[in-house]
Amino acid sequence: MxxxxxxxxxxxxxxxxxxxxxxxxxxxxxxxxxxxxxxxxxxxxxxxxxxxxxxxxxxxxxxxxxxxxxxxxxxxxxxxxxxxxxxxxxxxxxxxxxxxxxxxxxxxxxxxxxxxxxxxxxxHQLDAAERGFGLKHSDAPLDMRMDRDSQRPTAADLLDTWSEDELAQVLREFGEVQGARGVARALKRARAEGRLSTTGDLARVVESVQKPRRMRPGLHPATTVFQALRIAVNDxxxxxxxxxxxxxxxxxxxxxxxxxxxxxxxxxxxxxxxxxxxxxxxxxxxxxxxxxxxxxxxxxxxxxxxxxxxxxxxxxxxxxxxxxxxxxxxxxxxxxx
Ligand SMILES: C[S@@+](CC[C@H](N)C(=O)[O-])C[C@H]1O[C@@H](n2cnc3c(N)ncnc32)[C@H](O)[C@@H]1O
The missing domain is CATH 3.40.50.150 (Vaccinia Virus protein VP39)
Incomplete structure (x- = not known):
């Protein structure tokens, strides 16, 4: 390089x-x-x-x-x-x-x-509280659309409509998320139980299922999950x-x-x-x-x-x-x- x-x-x-x-x-x-x-x-x-x-x-x-x-x-x-x-x-x-x-x-x-x-x-997009792109603000809605004037589904919409299999595939392909299946299951369950509506909720759910050995030092375990969802939301x-x-x-x-x-x-x-x-x-x-x-x-x-x-x-x-x-x-x- x-x-x-x-x-x-x-x-x-x-x-x-x-x-x-x-x-x-x-x-x-x-x-x-x-x-x-x-x-x-x-x-x-x-x-x-x-x-x-x-x-x-x-x-x-x-x-x-x-x-x-x-x-x-x-x-x-x-x-x-x-x-x-x-x-x-x-x-x-x-x-x-x-x-x-x-x-x-x-x-x-x-x-x-x-x-x-x-x-x-x-x-700026990462830092903007209301956009939901990252971990910086824990109470941001799960939006993640770059074009908010569009009718494109938000991250929350996709979490509702994807099956566990589809979500696991997105996490694997777009975030190379370790243990994607377990993370997908936990996210779907939390969403169904009304425990997943903000970026902070997303971080907590991922933390609860990611094994410490799977975490890269210095990188929050939800970082790659955010990346995968963002890539999918914006195609x-x-x-x-x-x-x-x-x-x-x-x-x-x-x-x-x-x-x-x-x-x-x-x-x-x-x-x-x-x-x-x-x-x-x-x-x-x-x-x-x-x-x-x-x-x-x-x-x-x-x-x-x-x-x-x-x-x-x-x-x-x-x-x-x-x-x-x-x-x-x-x-x-x-x-x-
Ligand atoms: C890394 S930032 C660019 C920063 C810019 N080079 C500067 O100096 O400020 C990426 C920007 O591209 C926009 N973007 C990402 N994908 C896009 C697409 N498919 N079409 C148009 N804009 C896009 C995002 O909304 C974001 O504002």
Whole structure:
């Protein structure tokens, strides 16, 4: 794994300290001409850094599915004098990027020059009492939706509708939760008995069934349960898969996709999509790629880049971050040799 010498200097916006900001700007500012899209605006830290580092006529677009985040980012960027005319802020999922850009009249006929995805939730969302994303507030409702304007079911709804089997599978797949079956059983029982309606209840139920030997030191046993539920509530991996498959069609030749992921489920998908886009689908031996296959990506980071020790010291959230970058390959049809 490559370590960036960047300090990822803390933004003037304490709402959420952007991770590896210098590194992200370095990759994005080098993109060909055309619009740059921050698909995960959050507190606007990366967008503000991009606005400062790119020419004033370069169009910028910030997207977030969380309407509250978008409103706050708009106000914060305006307060900081960093809301240039060239910046459009759009609410929606990065899974629907082309439709969002088309609806907002962002010119995409020559392709977008760069897309940034800084995955997961922001520190602000984690800290906001009413959102139910984490352990910080024990009396938060079990909501966990990033887009609270949507009709998407909350974590509480899903705990009611999933069977014990389905819940165990979600915990295993999205949280790699040890003893997922026992945790699922305890959660279903507590919910049926009216003992599970807040984040504090969730933490207590998980604590009551997790064996101490299964707990990673320094990590609350419910942390991975929260992660699994959050990923399921927001259908995060499906959104990532859609964005990874749509991005090459949206980017111009040489345009870049920059992805910051925070756990192996995300990073594995990014790595796999980039590798397949560069070398073709996995196949045995030295078989050539299928005749209809065309190269979509040129991978620019042979290994993921992680934050410097100095950045991690200032911003512990950067510890798990992995940065990967790929460039849209030239649009040349491959032929069978
Ligand atoms: C890690 S934060 C981004 C922080 C941001 N880079 C900054 O500097 O402040 C992730 C943000 O992406 C948003 N998000 C997550 N999944 C999304 C999706 N599928 N579409 C749009 N926004 C998404 C979340 O609501 C959250 O605000």
């Amino acid at each position: 490559t370590r960036t010498p960047s300090t990822g200097s803390a933004s003037a916006l304490p709402y959420h300290v952007p991770v590896m900001a210098d590194e992200v700007v370095r990759w994005m500012a080098d993109c060909p001409d055309g619009p740059l899209v921050d698909g995960t605006l959050g507190g606007g830290g990366h967008t503000a850094a991009l606005a400062a580092a790119t020419p004033a006529d370069r169009p910028l677009v910030g997207v977030d599915q969380d309407g509250a985040a978008l409103r706050e980012a708009r106000a914060r960027l305006a307060d900081a004098g960093e809301l240039p005319q060239r910046l459009k802020l759009l609410q929606g999922s990065f899974a629907d990027l082309r439709a969002l850009l088309d609806a907002a009249g962002v010119p995409t006929e020559h392709g977008v020059a760069g897309i940034l995805l800084d995955l997961g939730v922001s520190s 995060e991996l499906t959104a990532l898969d859609r964005a990874l498959s749509e991005a090459p069609e949206l980017l111009c030749e040489g345009g870049r996709l920059v992805v910051l992921s925070y756990h192996s489920l995300e990073d594995r998908r990014v790595k796999q999509a980039f590798r397949e886009g560069e070398r073709g689908p996995e196949r045995p031996g030295h078989l050539p790629p299928p005749s209809e296959w065309t190269q979509r990506w040129r991978v620019l980071t042979s290994k993921p880049i992680s934050a410097s020790d100095e950045e991690i010291r200032v911003n512990p959230r950067a510890r798990s971050a992995r940065l990967r970058v790929a460039e849209r390959a030239p649009l040349v049809a491959r032929r069978r040799p």
